[in-house]
Amino acid sequence: MERLGNGPKAGIEAGRLTAADYEANFADLHPRLDRHEALVESDRCYFCYDAPCMTACPTSIDIPLFIRQIQTGNPIGSAKTIFDQNILGGMCARVCPTETLCEQACVRNTAEDKPVEIGRLQRYSTDIAMEQGRQFYSRKAPTGKTIAVVGAGPAGLAAAHRLAMHGHSVVVLEAREKAGGLNEYGIATYKAVDDFAAREVDYVTAIGGIEIRNGQALGRDFSLSDLTAQYDAVFLGMGLAGVNGLGIEGESLTGVEDAVDFIAALRQAKDKSVLPVGRRVVVLGGGMTAIDAAIQSKLLGAEEVTICYRRGKENMNASPYEQDLATANGVIIRHWLAPKSIIGKDGPNGAHVAGIEVEYTAMRDGRLIGTGETGVIAADQIFKAIGQTFSASGLGALQFEKGKIVVDPEGRTSIEGVWAGGDCIGTGEDLTVSAVAQGRDAAESIAKALAAAAQPATAVA
């Protein structure tokens, strides 16, 4: 193994840190507020009229009400207020970019540049209710209808829960080994510790009437037409399985990896010390995935982690808060740099990454161009985080636009009896909370359609 003085090992290595370091690095980023902290913070809410935070929430949670319920010592009532609108309120409390949603809209920003910590308050009450196993919803009388839900991610789970409430039976078909979707596989580890995603799936399905079948992939194990034939309705809630490629020289070298795979591996590994990471890591991209991969590389012990983004800070999809979190963890974020080629080097196990050649970029006449000036950043691991795409087969004649499923405001697709929501639809925002809203609303639309179809003919005047 190549060594430079007494510095860290070069190459992609596991076990760079002590056990204590791993534990500290991957602990809960924001631990739950204790009762006193929650009371102090909830006191700050002004209980606004037509509250801007509520309008900013994709699931329209009644935020002033749930905060007031915390303040008056009723966290269980508070949790119900949250779950009424968002049954995945526990995960959303952890992963929502609140700084661009509810907390950005908080009037305390105008008053003193410090919003009420809505996300952490939401976690306070949802955690208490979930730990106590409090179930707030029961199923209506069975309707005898069964609905297929494709994908056990946020959209599918929200849809399944709402359908179960209406008395329908739900079969959820999930391609991966575990349910949860991005909540299970795509969230930075320190944002949802202790198997929270799995516990939340259990909490949601505890209502009954929901059967999750794992290892069932659309296009491989069944097709959409199979589902429309077998079930009373179908909800498509798939995520983005495809990953954008760089299309540059050296992309196939050992050490060039997809950030989403790295993040998924981190989430699934109980023991982080077995996960290898480069001494020098470069992450390409400007979104949340890039940030999550970069921070976690650093937390795994990478000595030097650089995010290269081809546009400016203001263009990054990652919020300023996420960018600050990255820089606070020692990640260097460099703007106006586009990947040009990946430089390889022969080693005992074949050619592997040695660095990346980047080209400086600029905006000219509203277009992003390369300036021709280039440089090299040494790296032994490169993560690609330049976007994901919807790639699915088995959807038959379903109408697409720009690679995503076309839906109307209720979530209805071009095929009768088929609804869709989440990242697979054109209006998806790549947010857990938006996926929940879409799944929930599509379920209401399905329930309405099935109820209308079940009406006796005499009722139609």
Added chain:
Amino acid sequence: MADIRNNFVGIKSPNPFWLASAPPTDKAYNVERAFKAGWGGVVWKTLGEEGPPVVNVNGPRYGAIWGADRRLLGLNNIELITDRDLYTNLREMKEVKKNWPDRAIVASIMVPCEEQAWKAILPLVEETEVDGIELNFGCPHGMSERGMGSAVGQVPEYIEMVVRWCKQYTRMPVITKLTPNISDIRHPARAAKRGGTDAVSLINTISSIVSVDLDTFSPNPSVGGKGSHGGYCGPAVKPIALNMVAEIARDPETYGLPISGIGGITTWRDAAEFLALGAGNVQVCTAAMTYGFKIVQEMITGLSDWMDEKGHRSLDDIICRAVPNVTDWQYLNLNYIAKAHIDQDACIKCGRCHIACEDTSHQAITSMVDGVRHFEVMEEECVGCNLCVNVCPVENCITMEALPAGELDRRTGKVVDPTYANWTQHPNNPMARQAAE
């Protein structure tokens, strides 16, 4: 530099801030610490008659209510008068007075409503050479069940009688402490004056239950599952106290009677307000019990700095200054017309003014203008009630602006009349009509 030295019925102290008769003034240790911190005077915790001292409960004595961030707003207590031996107190009082000659020490006294009892204790107190006595006719709990405290303060004839005895048996200035647990505070004040008191002090605590434990259904503070009403004090009682002080200050029968103001005083501002409404000095308890004795430093500097800023040279420049402005409702000028105004730069758009006005008042504040969240007063609906000002979380964001004479009031369609006109002259007042006929 403003002169804040105080002379209250001949009792001199370096500032007008005294600690009220209460736990903080129970013994030499506390009082010495208070004087070191800067307090101008103390009213020593109430002495009872010679003999075995009273006993207190051995469970909780205090209950409270809180505002945001658990800020203590109101305190309630069921503690009795001093439970220490009379002679221990007297010895310590004498010693502390000797050590701190420039500070005021007043002895609070509560003995049975019998001439002999007062005649017996007064010479003992006088011997300590403290500056005066305060008659505790106020405590509403415990001692009142034994015919003392507020049981006396609620009967003006008893007040007059006891004050008369005290004036007869001591040369010391007599301050009569009044209970607010009475329908009209002017009656006990007048009785004290008739008895010859040198001053009154008020308010003592208000009978209260602060809360109920919803698990045990016991009132708080709970002594083994039961509770008794206590005496309520702290910031929450200040408005009640201010009114009672003002009522005595402007009553023709008690006009000019020195008043020691008590009730929720927490900051220099509270103190200045009491002085302006007729108090000659102030007494503080709950604020010290919440934050410790150091708060007097904020009070001294705050009062002095404000006086300097406003050009008030001594306390006499501010005492009673607000009294002429306290009047009866019937004399308020009905031709004075004000409208709320929202400073859009200061507005944080919480919408509380809108919903308060919309749901509970006069529907005079917008929530949306041209499709944008915007809160603005509709003058044609605004009656100038001030509710929006009170519920707005931003100070001075909403203000009440008087309409100048001659301007159109868009609500009534009438021009603002420059003349003063009150209810006694109003055509809708049946009494006014009778007078005109």
